[in-house]
Amino acid sequence: MEELERALSCPGQPSKCVTIPRSLDGRLQVSHRKGLPHVIYCRVWRWPDLQSHHELKPLECCEFPFGSKQKEVCINPYHYRRVETPVLPPVLVPRHSEFNPHLSLLAKFRNTSLHSEPLMPHNATYPDSFQHPPCTPFPPSPSHMFSQSPNSISYPNSPGSSSGPGSPYQLTVETPPPPYHARETPGNHNGRSMDAIAESQLVLSLPNGVKSADGETENFRPVCYEEPQHWCSVAYYELNNRVGETFQASSRSILIDGFTDPSNNKNRFCLGLLSNVNRNSTIENTRRHIGKGVHLYYVGGEVYAECVSDSSIFVQSRNCNYQHGFHPATVCKIPSGCSLKIFNNQLFAQLLAQSVNHGFEVVYELTKMCTIRMSFVKGWGAEYHRQDVTSTPCWIEIHLHGPLQWLDKVLTQMGSPHNPISSVS
Known part of the structure; x- marks a missing residue:
């Protein structure tokens, strides 16, 4: 939790992974609703309008991104970035x-x-x-x-x-x-x-x-x-x-x-x-x-x-x-x-x-x-x-x-x- 507090208080500074154990189905239940843990934390702390995991991509510095199928999952909101729409050439x-x-x-x-x-x-x-x-x-x-x-x-x-x-x-x-x-x-x-x-x-x-x-x-x-x-x-x-x-x-x-x-x-x-x-x-x-x-x-x-x-x-x-x-x-x-x-x-x-x-x-x-x-x-x-x-x-x-x-x-x-x-x- 200390690392999460540090990441939230200093968003521009490098931070370590904040991990939780991966559940059997990979999801986290909050208020009787299940969702992907990294999506939930990113929605709470960074992007309230976040709709889907399709909008997120892990940073290279993240050692436990959600998609790596490891036993631990990183929920540090600043270890993910939002996918941007590319500019198409004319x-x-x-x-x-x-x-x-x-x-x-x-x-x-x-x-x-x-x-x-x-x-x-x-x-x-x-x-x-x-x-x-x-x-x-x-x-x-x-x-x-x-x-x-x-x-x-x-x-x-x-x-x-x-x-x-x-x-x-x-x-x-x-x-x-x-x-x-x-x-x-x-x-x-x-x-x-x-x-x-x-x-x-x-x-x-x-x-x-x-x-x-x-x-x-x-x-x-x-x-x-x-x-x-x-x-x-x-x-x-x-x-x-x-x-x-x-x-x-x-x-x-x-x-x-x-x-x-x-x-x-x-x-x-x-x-x-x-x-x-x-x-x-x-x-x-x-x-x-x-x-x-x-x-x-x-x-x-x-x-x-x-x-x-x-x-x-x-x-x-x-x-x-x-x-x-x-x-x-x-x-x-x-x-x-x-x-x-x-x-x-x-x-x-x-x-x-x-x-x-x-x-x-x-x-x-x-x-x-x-x-x-x-x-x-x-x-x-x-x-x-x-x-x-x-x-x-x-x-x-x-x-x-x-x-x-x-x-x-x-x-x-x-x-x-x-x-x-x-x-x-």
Whole structure:
């Protein structure tokens, strides 16, 4: 306790770890509620608005960070830092197109997206398919990323499962606790910061001869990313019918559940409130099993989906599939008590920066990455008798506003597609 008092009274000074024994499930009970101990202490002493462990990262000086799976856990609030949203470099749109389809780095990405959609999406079950060697945060070319198309992959509900590629966090959540790698430094890649990698690869994606900032402004229009008022919108569907109004998310942490709170809480989208005269018994039964549903976090430019329902959720995210080397249409099963990073803004920025030099159509394809579909309780794909998400009883469609607005600005600057089209084509 003396070390904790010293750390709190002198926050700018180096301090030692303040440890408590790790409980069996890694959590601490306070006033009949359980939570992760480092989150509780950080919320009490530093950040009252702290929502989730996804917002915290241990400092290098900490010897007993929560994610290290040691017998002791450090609860020193000054041994953790809050994850900051990275500044994304502007996309430089060429004033004069130099598109050459034979030199396109994204040709394989585009061809896979347009022409190789399977009759039924592949399925991934958390954890087995997520334990292959991680890819680099920003692959130099997407061409190799869709070469594999696993028919079945899995994903264990284990506190010891490894972190997703390029992720500073584990894929498990507060129940069971998230064991992210303690010694991992996600802001660094081979000794270089993420920003340095992004900037260097942005320059590499530009045509030859563009080297200086002055040269860039002469031949390119910079298009910057801006955070919108609502970071996403969520629409709820039953089979192929949309039900209710679209939910606009202003809070960075939202809960989509099956309950009936009528208070219009900006942090909750209660599906249990919504009525549908065409609802059948399968839909009714599925709705009863949504329960606590899914918790969506938008932290540090990344979107996480945490399954807090007793039943699994199923997610189709092209951005997530790209990170893990899956086919774009793969549907990932997230069991109860697990979470998965389903969108990475920095990866999207890298793909967008590369694609502007390869034509309007390639950029437009990225709009599919900004929409995420998620079903409750019932899955779809090759391993299920439902082939399409519109055949599942209860599902949602998430539109990410920031990336969509960024794409809109870039496409507006680019003008129109190169390929002509007629009224009879």
